[in-house]
Amino acid sequence: MAHVPQIKIPATYIRGGTSKGVFFRLQDLPERCQVPGKARDNLFMRVIGSPDPYSAHIDGMGGATSSTSKCVILSKSDVPGHDVNYLYGQISIDKAFVDWSGNCGNLSTAAGAFAIHAGLVDPSRIPENGTCVVRIWQANIKKTIIAHVPVTNGQVQETGDFELDGVTFPAAEIVLEFMDPSDDAEEGGSMFPTGNLVDDLEVPGIGTLKATMISAGIPTVFVNAEEIGYTGTELREQINTDAAALAKFEKIRVAGALRMGLIKSPEEAATRQHTPKIAFVAKPKDYVSSSGKTVAAGDVDLLVRALSMGKLHHAMMGTAAVAIGTAAAIPGTLVNIAAGGGERNAVRFGHPSGTLRVGAEAAKVDGEWRVTKAIMSRSARILMEGWVRVPGDAF
Known part of the structure; x- marks a missing residue:
């Protein structure tokens, strides 16, 4: 019996606040996963390792908790006054579905940093040293988030002495502003x-x-x-x-x-x-x-x-x-x-x-x-980058 080989998709594994998730650029996803639907949901579930009746995520990137069963898509924004669109999927651990009904505030921190890492922010807006203000359109809830991301030598500064309870090691502080966060x-x-x-x-x-x-x-x-x-x-x-x-x-x-x-x-x-x-x-x-x-x-x-x-x-x-x-x-x-x-x-x-x-x-x-x-401080750090692999018939 012939088996479909694995494919590899560019991805970055990032901790944001007290969560972590697998980040993708929209343009790097397989074509049929670049639009909402079953194929995208199936891909993300396979990436994370869900649904898993053992609730362990041994065969995926997830960590078998709500804080670690997450995928994110970023793309250049088509919304005036914004740099990037940020779409968040919460993957169920033991059931076959992806919940798109809300945002992840912790990964909003990582979205700001990843936007710069991934080349999705206009280079003219990134200082050589200082703070880059990343204007994020949160596509799940249609709200604006402003991330103040520290930059050193033109790159996101990830190390620092900011301590966040729930995260073991210190890192650089990223200030988030959630604009008009209530329902309109x-x-x-x-x-x-x-x-x-x-x-x-x-x-x-x-x-x-x-x-x-x-x-x-x-x-x-x-x-x-x-x-x-x-x-x-x-x-x-x-x-x-x-x-x-x-x-x-x-x-x-x-x-x-x-x-x-x-x-x-x-x-x-x-x-x-x-x-x-x-x-x-x-x-x-x-x-x-x-x-x-x-x-x-x-x-x-x-x-x-x-x-x-x-x-x-x-x-x-x-x-x-x-x-x-x-x-x-x-x-x-x-x-x-x-x-x-x-x-x-x-x-x-x-x-x-x-x-x-x-x-x-x-x-x-x-x-x-x-x-x-609403305003709060978090931090973010890339844990791994490269490609995530999934069976070619998984989605």
């Missing part, structure tokens, strides 16, 4: 899809929970930790080894997705795992992070734990951090209340790996809350 009112969207800062969310089999449901950065459902039996100091193993807990969080997520209008039936949630995110918040408490470092209550404004693709995240998703910063800036949300209430334009929160600071500028316009931008 003119497109029929709203930062608060229900019209309320806090709702009574009815969750079948669980009861009624207080919830803040916000669409900023990424659609997110916030609930109070104590109301679901937690303290907000939990680490990954405490949640991810508890099947009943994971099932409970999925019920909350599905109820929130329905209430936010993201899905029309509970069954749709199975094919929309990336959004919305579910997170629980609590007032500051002392705890020990996953690295063994003590986080003192006085070091943070609040505690947040968030789930991604059905599992508690080891740190914090970048897009969820945008949602946290935005909600914290708006008096009356559960996030703002947990942080002590009042008006603020920045918040530092504790997550399983440590702490993270995120800023947000929010204001009320015509009776509606709007956020002009």
Whole structure:
């Protein structure tokens, strides 16, 4: 029996923030994968090694976690005022689908750096030494992200002394600005899809929970930790080894997705795992992070734990951090209340790996809350570049 040989595709493996993924230039993909569709989805699943009933990704580039099962496509932008288009795919680990419904804030950092590495930014805009401002069009959610990428001797500077909790080694700091990260009112969207800062969310089999449901950065459902039996100091193993807990969080997520209008039936949630995110918040408490470092209550404004693709995240998703910063800036949300209430334009929160600071500028316009931008610092580093190989009949 004849077997189709492997093909090789130019690719770059990059860590961005607390995630990592396989990056492609659109022009380097096989022709039938340069457009959305089954061929592209199948290619990305094979690259990552999904679907994998063993949940190990032994036969692919994935790392068997939501933070490491990602693919990115970059191309020169056709949107005025932008350098590159950035398209992100979250690959399911054990199921055969790719979720295109949201962005990855962590890999947005790497998108800015890769745009320069890959020759997608006009050379005239890259300084010999200094900072290159990369204007990114986030194609999944149709939003602008501005990445301030350090450059030394005309090349992206990747090494440095910026430390990011959840990442083992220091690197160069990249500042990200997420412009107008909430849903556009003119497109029929709203930062608060229900019209309320806090709702009574009815969750079948669980009861009624207080919830803040916000669409900023990424659609997110916030609930109070104590109301679901937690303290907000939990680490990954405490949640991810508890099947009943994971099932409970999925019920909350599905109820929130329905209430936010993201899905029309509970069954749709199975094919929309990336959004919305579910997170629980609590007032500051002392705890020990996953690295063994003590986080003192006085070091943070609040505690947040968030789930991604059905599992508690080891740190914090970048897009969820945008949602946290935005909600914290708006008096009356559960996030703002947990942080002590009042008006603020920045918040530092504790997550399983440590702490993270995120800023947000929010204001009320015509009776509606709007956020002009959210700001955070991350880092990115190329881990490997060359070609990724997949069987020629995989897509």
